[in-house]
Amino acid sequence: MAVSLAVVDTGPLYAAIDASDQNHGRAAKALQDSALRLVIPIMVVAETTYLVGTRLGPRPEARFLAALDELDIIAPAADGWKRIAELVERYKTFPLGGVDASVIALAERLDTDLVLSFDHRHMATVKPSHCAALRLLP
Numbered sequence: 001m002a003v004s005l006a007v008v009d010t011g012p013l014y015a016a017i018d019a020s021d022q023n024h025g026r027a028a029k030a031l032q033d034s035a036l037r038l039v040i041p042i043m044v045v046a047e048t049t050y051l052v053g054t055r056l057g058p059r060p061e062a063r064f065l066a067a068l069d070e071l072d073i074i075a076p077a078a079d080g081w082k083r084i085a086e087l088v089e090r091y092k093t094f095p096l097g098g099v100d101a102s103v104i105a106l107a108e109r110l111d112t113d114l115v116l117s118f119d120h121r122h123m124a125t126v127k128p129s130h131c132a133a134l135r136l137l138p
Helices: 010-017 024-031 042-056 058-070 080-090 098-110 120-125
Strands: 004-008 036-041 072-074 114-116 135-137
Touching: 004 098, 010 024, 010 042, 010 058, 036 042, 036 098, 036 114, 042 058, 042 072, 042 098, 080 098, 098 114, 098 120, 120 135
Parallel strands: 004 036, 004 114, 036 072, 114 135
Antiparallel strands: none
């Protein structure tokens, strides 16, 4: 079976942790899909950590942090910060924001069009530099 590279946004990570989230089941299923190799931008990890800690408390936050050693987490390349800034500026009327821009920049860097995100409104509107449009799951 071929494995597809997918960049993960905050929404699916958070929803998989929060059993009361309306997207919990879909997120957990997508994140456990063996046909996907998941990569997570470091800025997504920071945002998810903040949301889990403030909404669910320190124990779920600690469990999330402990599980990070099993995940493929990637920081922006040196020139990636300029691309993130460019996307934030270009899509300032959304606003896109740095975390979402880091997802797109990493997809471009890794040459994948597959993104796990519940933010379809923003992600479907952005025109990445490496493909016509992003494929969004779930």
